[in-house]
Amino acid sequence: MSQETPQGFIDVHAHIAPTSFLKEAQKSAKAFGVQVEETDAGHALTFPGLPTLRAAGGNLSDLVARSEWMQEQGVGSQYIAAWLDIQGYTMAPDKEAEWVRLLNEHMVQTAKDGGPAFRTIAAVPMQDGERAARELEYAVKTLGMLGVMLPSDPADVDVADPSLEPFWAAAEDLDVPVMLHGASHSKWPLVGPSFMAFSMGRTLDTTILTAKLIHSGLLDKHPKLKLMLCHGGGSLPFLIGRVDVAYRRGMEKLTDLKKDGPEDYMSMLYYDTVTVNPRSLKLLLDLAGPEHVLLGSDWVWAAMSGGLMDAVGHVGLDQADQDRITRGNALDLFKG
Numbered sequence: 204m205s206q207e208t209p210q211g212f213i214d215v216h217a218h219i220a221p222t223s224f225l226k227e228a229q230k231s232a233k234a235f236g237v238q239v240e241e242t243d244a245g246h247a248l249t250f251p252g253l254p255t256l257r258a259a260g261g262n263l264s265d266l267v268a269r270s271e272w273m274q275e276q277g278v279g280s281q282y283i284a285a286w287l288d289i290q291g292y293t294m295a296p297d298k299e300a301e302w303v304r305l306l307n308e309h310m311v312q313t314a315k316d317g318g319p320a321f322r323t324i325a326a327v328p329m330q331d332g333e334r335a336a337r338e339l340e341y342a343v344k345t346l347g348m349l350g351v352m353l354p355s356d357p358a359d360v361d362v363a364d365p366s367l368e369p370f371w372a373a374a375e376d377l378d379v380p381v382m383l384h385g386a387s388h389s390k391w392p393l394v395g396p397s398f399m400a401f402s403m404g405r406t407l408d409t410t411i412l413t414a415k416l417i418h419s420g421l422l423d424k425h426p427k428l429k430l431m432l433c434h435g436g437g438s439l440p441f442l443i444g445r446v447d448v449a450y451r452r453g454m455e456k457l458t459d460l461k462k463d464g465p466e467d468y469m470s471m472l473y474y475d476t477v478t479v480n481p482r483s484l485k486l487l488l489d490l491a492g493p494e495h496v497l498l499g500s501d502w503v504w505a506a507m508s509g510g511l512m513d514a515v516g517h518v519g520l521d522q523a524d525q526d527r528i529t530r531g532n533a534l535d536l537f538k539g
Contacts, residue, residue, distance in 0.1 A: 209320055211279020213533040214511065216382070216433055216475045216499025217269075220245075220259035220286040224309035228289075235298050237291070251293045253358065253388055259286060262503045266317040269502060273320065276511040281502070282537065284324035284352040285310060288387050292329040292357050300328045303338055311346045322537075324382065325351045327370065329360045336373035343377050349537040350379040350429075354386030355408040363415040371425050380429040380473065380536055383409050385437075401504075406437035413439050414446050417468045423461045429536060430471070433499065435478035440490045443469055473536060475499030476528065479509075481517040493524040497532045 225246040229239040238249040245260015262268045263286060273281060291302040303326050314321035325342035327335040342348040351374065356362050362383075374381050385405030395403055409432055422428060432439070439446075447466035449455040462468060474491055477499045478484045488496060500511050515528060 207319065208322075208534065209279035212277050212498055212511065212529045214273070214278045214281040214500045214502070215431075215497045215533050215537065216384075216477055217281050217283050217502035218263065218286045218504070219266075219269075219283045219310070219313065220264050220289055221306075221309045221313040222260075222264045223313060224289075224306055225259060225264065227305065227309070235291075235302055236294060248289060250291060251295075253293055256288050256387075259289065266313070266321070270317070270320065272502075276500075278320075278500075278511065280320050280322065280533075281500075282322050282324055282349055282533070283310070283314060284382070284384075285326045287326075287352065287354040287357070287384060290326045290329070290354065290357075292354065292360055293388075296328065296330045296334065299330060300334045300338065303328050304341070307338070307342050307346060307348065311348065323348045327351055327353070329354070329357065329362070332367040332369040335367065335370035339370065339373050339377065339379070343379055350382060350431075352382040352384050352433075354389075355383050355412040356389060357386035358388045362412055363419055363421075365419075371421060371428060375425040375428045378427070378429070378538070380431045382431045382433055383412060384433040385409050406434050408437075409433065410437035410439045410442065413437075413472070414465065417446075417460075417465045418450070418455070418457045420458045420460060422468050422471055426471075429473065431473035431475070431497070431536070433475055433477060434501070435476065435483060435487050436472070436474045440469065440474075440487050443490075470495065473497060473532075475501075476515055477501045478514060481514045484514045485518050488518060488520075493520065493527050494532065496528050497536065498529045 232239045236251055240247045242258045244258035247255055247258040249255040285306055291299045294302060307325050310323045314323045325348040327338045339351055353362055385408050389404055389408040391400050391404030413432055443466045447464040451464050469490055473495050474487055475497050
C-alpha cells in the first residue's frame, strides 16, 4: 500500500491513543479483562497487574491540535505510533493478540480519517514471538503500516528473550524499522525514584535493552534489521565505550560477536533527534552520522517543550545533512 508523502519535515516519533479505539475498548472491557473509566480528561484504562493509567484524551487522542502544531513547525507528515501504555502486554497472550489487532486497525483508520499527513507505526503482541511475527506481517502487508514500535522491556517482558526470534526474522524479511521506546511500566521502580521516571526511566530501559540485544548477537544473525532507538538512544551513545571495553576484556560477554566489539554495531542502528539538547545531539551525530538520525517530536510529551528544530538547527549541520535528518532518512528507512 503506497501513497504520496506530503512535502515538509517528517516526524517519525509521535504517539496517539485513538478515541475510536478507547470507546470500543470501553464497550469490550469485560471480555478483555481490562477496566475502562471515562473521565473529564479522557478514558482511563487499568490493565491486569498494573496501576490505572493517566487518562488518555485531548491532544494525545485527537488530530486537531496536532495538525495545527505540525503546520506551525513545518511538518508535512507524521508517523504515529500507539501510546505504548495501552498495548496490553500484561493481558493473557491470546487476549493480547486480539487487543493489539484491534488497536492497529483503529490506528490505521484514524490516520486515514486525518488525511495524507498521517502514516502509522504498528504495535505487536509482546509475549509470543510467533504471534508478534504474524501481527507484524498483517500490519505491514494488509494494513499498510510502515514499521513497528516496541516498549523496551515493559512489566515482566524481556524483549531480548530468544523466544522473540520469529519477530526479528519477520521484521528483517519485511524490511521495516523496529523502534525501541521506553515504557511507563518498566523496571525503573527497582532502580530509582518515581519523580525521575520520565527523564531517566524512559531512556534507561532502552539503553539496557539495546546493549542486551547487541550482546546477544541479534545484529549478527539479522544484519539487515533496521533497529531504531528513540530518545536519541538513551545514554548508550555516551556509555558504549564502557560496554565495549567490558566485552573486549571478557568481563561482559554472552557470545563471540562477529565484529570486534559492541561499539562497532552502533553505526548499524538508527536514532531520533529526541535528545532535546543540542550538545547531546552533537555527540549522537558524531557517533552515528547524519545518515542514521531522524527527526522526531515525541508528541505529545516532548513536543510541548519547544520547537521541533530547537536542537537540530543549532548543531552546525549544513543544509544537505539537515534535509537528510528532517526528511530524506525517513523516506529511505520507512519507505514511506
